[in-house]
Amino acid sequence: MITSTVSSKPQPASNSKVCIIGAGNFGSCLASHLGDSENDVFMWAREVELINHFNLHHRNPLYLTEHDFPQSITAIGPELPDKEFIAKMDVLLFAIPTQFLRTNLKYIRDNLDLNNLPLLIFVNKGIEVGTHALTLEIIVDTCGPEIAKAATFISGPSFAKEIVDRQPTSVSVASFTESEAQKAANLFHQPHFRCYTGGDPIGIELSGALKNVYAIASGMSDGLGFQNNTRAMIITRGLAELTCIGTAYGASPLTFLGLSGVGDLFLTCSSSNSRNYTVGYRLGKGESLEEIMKTLGSVAEGVSTTKAVKKVIEELGINAPIATAVYEVLYEGKDTKVAVRELMELPPSRELDLPPTAGGPARRLLTKLGMDSSDLDLLMHPRL
DSSP states (O other): OOOOSOOOOOOOSSOOEEEEEOOSHHHHHHHHHHHTTTOEEEEEOSOHHHHHHHHHHSSOSSSSTTOOOOTTEEEEOSSOOOHHHHHTOSEEEEOSOGGGHHHHHHHHHTTOOGGGOOEEEEOOOOOOTTTOOOHHHHHHHHHOHHHHHHOEEEESSOOHHHHHTTOOEEEEEEOSSHHHHHHHHHHHOBTTEEEEEESOHHHHHHHHHHHHHHHHHHHHHHHTTOOHHHHHHHHHHHHHHHHHHHHHHTOOGGGGGSIIIIIHHHHHHHOTTOHHHHHHHHHHTTOOHHHHHHHSOSOOHHHHHHHHHHHHHHHHTOOOHHHHHHHHHHHSOOOHHHHHHHHHTSOOOOSOOOOSSOOHHHHHHHHHTTOOHHHHHHHHSOOO
8 A cells, every 4th residue: 555654633533523625415415424423514615695594504505405414513614714723623525526626725735734634535526627637636736745645535326315314325435545544434434324445546536537427428318218228338338438548547447346436337327316417318308518507506527527538538549439429519519319329330349448558647646646656556456
């Protein structure tokens, strides 16, 4: 296991002080989960109306609106937490869209004390447009390599509404530093919420980002009126594409067989509760992307991720026809029916093929982290 010279402060056995940056759908549900586990939770939001309403009624007026939140949660904001406040926290959890992460981390970095560092957890799923950076690279750029190596990432099949309803859920928890992943798993683990640790944060990040692209494709198929055979095809071929892209990037192919890979892919491609599936479904029904985004009511990270993924695919020289077709529909105005027809008219090809070369982007990222080629081998063949 690759480790960092920086580690978070020792975590209490119970009653952790947790600050969640983001009061959207997923940030709110994790606040509820942790607040219900007898932790003191502070949920940051930029909307003053949300903050005031939440603290008065213990309900979020924008997300999970019917859910009664535990009294142990306090909404804060709209200014980001200062150094004195962060120093009191055991955990700092980021649940804001990837496209806004860099700006917020630049501010928060100045308020982090490396000798009194809270456990840093990231649950956003996406790739930054323009830089094509994963969250891990954004952390390196804004907070430095040692903090990035200590950061922890959570991903997996986990709809917010089902988490707050205490339905059985399992997620993957990954970090380059095993002790940090274990701390995060201990914090979240409950009989209804199981955590499995691993050492491939790059693979978990790619899984979480890429599955949203294939959820859009699955929604498009259902919107066009296709049924179970077609959805199964998209999920299975999506997994093959996802694994090929991830392995070429430098992640372990085994990661994509786990909860954050095939588990989350299956969930988001199969349910109308998925925002990304919903975008695809409405596209398949003939709505414009502009109208969908105006009325969706929340962020569908797959829309922006698709643009970034197209660049990653081109850089890697990977053949990913489904992801490419989604890009063409979203950004080049291709009709969904034409995109599907062209996919089905592709010539026969090998079903399963890993790329002949692997690790270019991951190697550059590990260099930023101060690692070498032996660390890449550890990354691609971790002890899962």
